[in-house]
Amino acid sequence: MAETIVIDPLTRIEGHLKIEIKVENGKVIDAFSSGEMFRGIEIILRDRSPEDAPMIVQRICGVCPQIHGTGSVFALDEAFNAVPPKNGRLIRNLMLSANFLQSHILHFYLLSALDFVDITAILGYKGMDSKLIKVKEWVQADIDAGKKDAGAPFLPRYEGDFYIKDNDLNIHGIASYLKAIEMRRKCQEMLAIFGGKMPHCQTLVGGGVACRPTIDNLTAFRSRLSEIKTFIEKTYIPDVIAVAKQYTDYFTIGKGVGNFMCYGGFPENDPKTEWFLPQGLLIDGKMEKFNPDNIAEFVKFSKYSSPTGLNPYDGQTVPDYKKDGAYSWLKSPRYNGKVVEVGPLARMLLAYLNKSDSNITALIDGALNALGAGPEALNSTLGRHAARALEAKALADRMEGWIDEIDLNGPVHTKYTIPQKSKGKGLTEGPRGALGHWITIDNYKISNYQAVVPTTWNGSPRDDNGVLGPFEQALIGTPVSDIKNPIEPARVIRSFDPCLACAVHVIDVEDDKVYKFKI
Amino acid sequence: MLITRKKFLQVFSGSIAGLALSNLWLPKLLGAADVKNGKGRLPIVWFQGQNCSGCPVSFINTEYPSADEVLIEVITLEYNPTIMAGTGDVAVAVLERMASEEKGKFILVVDGSIPIEAEGNYCNVGEINGKSVTALEWMQILGNAAMAVVAVGTCATWGGIPAAPPNPTKAMAARDIIKNKPIINIPGCPPHPDWIIGTLVHVLKYGIPALDDLGRPVIFFGPDKVIHDNCELRQYFDAGQFAKDFGEKGCLYELGCKGPIAHCDAATRGWNSGVNWCNRSGGPCLGCTEPTFPGGTGSGLYEKLPAVQVPGLSEINANANTIGIALGGAVGVAIAGHAVARAISNKKFNKKTAQKENIKESDSDNAAEQTNTEGEGK
Numbered sequence: 001m002a003e004t005i006v007i008d009p010l011t012r013i014e015g016h017l018k019i020e021i022k023v024e025n026g027k028v029i030d031a032f033s034s035g036e037m038f039r040g041i042e043i044i045l046r047d048r049s050p051e052d053a054p055m056i057v058q059r060i061c062g063v064c065p066q067i068h069g070t071g072s073v074f075a076l077d078e079a080f081n082a083v084p085p086k087n088g089r090l091i092r093n094l095m096l097s098a099n100f101l102q103s104h105i106l107h108f109y110l111l112s113a114l115d116f117v118d119i120t121a122i123l124g125y126k127g128m129d130s131k132l133i134k135v136k137e138w139v140q141a142d143i144d145a146g147k148k149d150a151g152a153p154f155l156p157r158y159e160g161d162f163y164i165k166d167n168d169l170n171i172h173g174i175a176s177y178l179k180a181i182e183m184r185r186k187c188q189e190m191l192a193i194f195g196g197k198m199p200h201c202q203t204l205v206g207g208g209v210a211c212r213p214t215i216d217n218l219t220a221f222r223s224r225l226s227e228i229k230t231f232i233e234k235t236y237i238p239d240v241i242a243v244a245k246q247y248t249d250y251f252t253i254g255k256g257v258g259n260f261m262c263y264g265g266f267p268e269n270d271p272k273t274e275w276f277l278p279q280g281l282l283i284d285g286k287m288e289k290f291n292p293d294n295i296a297e298f299v300k301f302s303k304y305s306s307p308t309g310l311n312p313y314d315g316q317t318v319p320d321y322k323k324d325g326a327y328s329w330l331k332s333p334r335y336n337g338k339v340v341e342v343g344p345l346a347r348m349l350l351a352y353l354n355k356s357d358s359n360i361t362a363l364i365d366g367a368l369n370a371l372g373a374g375p376e377a378l379n380s381t382l383g384r385h386a387a388r389a390l391e392a393k394a395l396a397d398r399m400e401g402w403i404d405e406i407d408l409n410g411p412v413h414t415k416y417t418i419p420q421k422s423k424g425k426g427l428t429e430g431p432r433g434a435l436g437h438w439i440t441i442d443n444y445k446i447s448n449y450q451a452v453v454p455t456t457w458n459g460s461p462r463d464d465n466g467v468l469g470p471f472e473q474a475l476i477g478t479p480v481s482d483i484k485n486p487i488e489p490a491r492v493i494r495s496f497d498p499c500l501a502c503a504v505h506v507i508d509v510e511d512d513k514v515y516k517f518k519i
Numbered sequence: 520m521l522i523t524r525k526k527f528l529q530v531f532s533g534s535i536a537g538l539a540l541s542n543l544w545l546p547k548l549l550g551a552a553d554v555k556n557g558k559g560r561l562p563i564v565w566f567q568g569q570n571c572s573g574c575p576v577s578f579i580n581t582e583y584p585s586a587d588e589v590l591i592e593v594i595t596l597e598y599n600p601t602i603m604a605g606t607g608d609v610a611v612a613v614l615e616r617m618a619s620e621e622k623g624k625f626i627l628v629v630d631g632s633i634p635i636e637a638e639g640n641y642c643n644v645g646e647i648n649g650k651s652v653t654a655l656e657w658m659q660i661l662g663n664a665a666m667a668v669v670a671v672g673t674c675a676t677w678g679g680i681p682a683a684p685p686n687p688t689k690a691m692a693a694r695d696i697i698k699n700k701p702i703i704n705i706p707g708c709p710p711h712p713d714w715i716i717g718t719l720v721h722v723l724k725y726g727i728p729a730l731d732d733l734g735r736p737v738i739f740f741g742p743d744k745v746i747h748d749n750c751e752l753r754q755y756f757d758a759g760q761f762a763k764d765f766g767e768k769g770c771l772y773e774l775g776c777k778g779p780i781a782h783c784d785a786a787t788r789g790w791n792s793g794v795n796w797c798n799r800s801g802g803p804c805l806g807c808t809e810p811t812f813p814g815g816t817g818s819g820l821y822e823k824l825p826a827v828q829v830p831g832l833s834e835i836n837a838n839a840n841t842i843g844i845a846l847g848g849a850v851g852v853a854i855a856g857h858a859v860a861r862a863i864s865n866k867k868f869n870k871k872t873a874q875k876e877n878i879k880e881s882d883s884d885n886a887a888e889q890t891n892t893e894g895e896g897k
Contacts, residue, residue: 007607008645011600014572016644037642038634039569040687041680049819055805056813056820059680062573062709110579114604131587138591148616149562153596153603156613181579181586188580189791195800197790198580199573199709202802203765210765210774210801220794321637412766490606 012111015500031475045449066099067430069204071437074426076206080416088208102187103431109180118163121170158485208413229396254381254492260346265429298332298463328461342433345387384495562625565599570631573709574672581712582792611645618664627665632674634688662697676704677810704734708807746778749786775821777806
């Protein structure tokens with residue numbers, strides 16, 4: 001007899017996510033992933049000046065605002081016919097990559113580590129590190145005082161035989177967690193050096209950026225990058241490998257659909273034809289060239305009554321929150337009808353298979369060697385964590401080159417005039433995967449705005465053929481040792497780094513208007 | 520309940536609102552929180568509505584004190600979905616325990632707006648007895664149980680991004696939902712970590728800080744914190760040198776800077792450990808701390824403040840409130856008038872004028888606030 005388990009809210013992700021699973025004989029046999037929050041940002045954009053879009057869409061997500069701003073300015077470059085000067089492209093790349101590093105470090109430590117590291121190990125700490133002593137005394141004093149909330153927010157948690165038993169490793173994990181708080185803060189500072197502030201930078205504009213590079217800015221940026229790079233090399237990657245060695249079963253648990261897609265991340269030229277993270281797909285074991293016309297969105301199980309199977313260019317969105325059988329506000333985007341996974345794993349695999357960057361190839365070979373695993377092990381819960389850490393390293397290496405290419409006296413912005421009528425698209429890669437923004441301008445205003453983002457791909461519900469989305473497929477077969485403490489499925493979902501605020505953003509609840517996106 | 524709504528309003532309408540309120544409030548709080556002589560920690564339930572998580576991310580961007588110091592020494596973070604270990608039922612159980620067993624003993628921090636359309640079903644958080652619970656229901660449950668509310672970020676303070684026209688989900692601010700508890704508003708998109716932590720430490724050590732008419736701590740958002748008055752690009756404004764395109768040297772007024780109507784100390788505090796701030800970066804101030812943010816159609820983020828259209832000093836002063844209303848109830852509109860005056864007359868700035876205009880500003884604040892409140896129901 002199957003039992004149904006609901007995990008709601010799934011915390012330590014961005015946004016509001018509900019996971020419902022059916023468990024039989026200790027394994028997940030069915031899964032449903034549902035987005036739980038809606039704002040209607042694309043509707044809010046309508047009739048505003050196109051220039052406002054990058055600032056508004058950053059507010060889709062406070063963890064990864066930079067990619068929304070970047071997708072949006074790519075769309076504006078095209079719509080305004082304003083090719084950014086080289087400095088504009090480089091500074092955009094540097095800001096976005098700083099956000100990648102922040103997001104990846106945040107994800108492994110603050111969002112994921114508590115599924116593995118045993119925080120209570122701190123009570124046995126006997127070392128001299130002042131921060132760790134402080135944490136120990138804090139937890140101990142609250143326990144001694146009989147407080148129910150001792151150790152909050154790190155306790156309560158799922159209880160069971162789930163956590164690392166090696167106390168030295170746990171202590172090291174807690175120390176790394178504390179260090180990660182500082183490192184990700186410095187990533188934010190790095191971005192703010194050009195962006196003005198983080199989250200939600202000020203300087204992303206169509207045609208380039210609004211900030212000027214100066215020698216002190218570049219030096220301050222480079223200094224932080226060097227420190228963060230050391231952290232990635234000496235702490236982040238070794239920590240991922242250390243956790244992986246404790247949980248080798250997660251090299252098979254959470255195995256994904258096996259199809260991967262990348263739109264191309266970090267342009268190396270403008271107009272954009274070459275990317276640092278190469279564009280392409282891996283479908284049924286074969287490499288394919290990417291063609292945006294092959295994207296269609298299905299809605300049989302989504303809370304929309306509009307036609308199904310449309311390309312986002314012609315997409316329609318008619319909300320119907322009481323639709324029979326529908327269980328998510330996410331649509332089901334598919335590529336040539338196929339389910340695809342997006343994100344760091346997709347990008348690293350495609351770069352590895354393309355042999356596009358010798359550094360990436362060496363990094364992946366090195367990690368697989370350290371783990372004694374083959375490339376097939378990457379398609380897993382741990383593979384996603386490993387790919388994210390290796391991507392952080394590859395990116396940090398490339399960032400130094402982008403700093404070197406900046407011309408201190410060169411222009412940063414190409415002047416534009418807002419066209420009366422135009423359109424543009426920005427397809428690129430964010431920390432969580434492939435992201436696309438489409439804008440249509442009419443009478444100098446936004447007439448339509450559409451965004452299809454990473455978690456729409458990964459967190460999508462079943463498509464019209466009943467084929468499960470990537471989260472759902474990865475959950476099937478996941479063991480659940482205690483239905484009251486379902487930590488295993490939570491680990492699988494967190495490995496994707498879900499961002500629900502990003503995934504669900506088109507909704508009109510006022511009336512049943514049909515919104516067409518023809519671009 | 521500690522104080523009646525009537526008493527609360529009376530206290531808040533006074534110019535030294537915070538001081539008076541903290542006297543009513545602090546002893547009880549300290550007892551409840553087990554805080555002695557300003558030591559101990561504030562119990563916090565941090566609830567998230569229609570948010571982007573930018574507020575908690577900004578919160579952990581704090582440099583001094585570090586985020587871990589805050590968790591260990593300033594607050595007890597009972598619930599925060601972005602950071603807490605507990606998930607699913609374990610997380611919901613924390614909210615239920617706080618609402619039933621810790622009544623009146625915690626501060627409810629809210630980020631994100633609360634949608635009321637579709638019976639609140641556009642934002643759901645967790646299940647109780649197999650039934651989804653809306654953010655609206657949680658706000659009522661937790662609002663009733665909390666000692667006081669701290670609304671963090673522009674979505675929770677004024678409605679922010681989700682409430683921008685046409686407000687598709689009827690997104691509301693915390694103060695629109697919770698009417699019977701003291702509310703401190705810390706706006707900003709996101710707010711600076713110093714504003715959040717500074718306010719919490721003030722509450723812990725000295726009681727509620729002095730608040731302005733919009734419930735904002737004056738130490739961070741007061742009338743002397745207008746961006747335009749503290750802007751390092753002010754010299755360019757006074758010299759009449761305006762940037763005409765992004766990346767150019769000069770005052771950002773022509774590129775749409777909302778500094779003249781924006782209240783916060785970002786210009787002097789700096790963002791992200793002080794490495795930069797909005798106007799220094801070259802991206803004009805968006806006025807993200809104001810009820811006008813992100814504004815409706817017709818007041819674009821990069822459009823010059825409408826005030827600059829007004830052709831002459833005397834007319835501007837006469838129309839200051841009208842300009843504010845046109846902006847959707849902006850506060851500090853006389854400052855906008857002043858900016859226009861400078862732009863047009865291009866004379867050396869004189870201190871007497873500044874003082875006069877600061878006085879005018881507090882008058883127009885009241886007028887603008889009233890206008891704004893009336894406008895909310897529409």
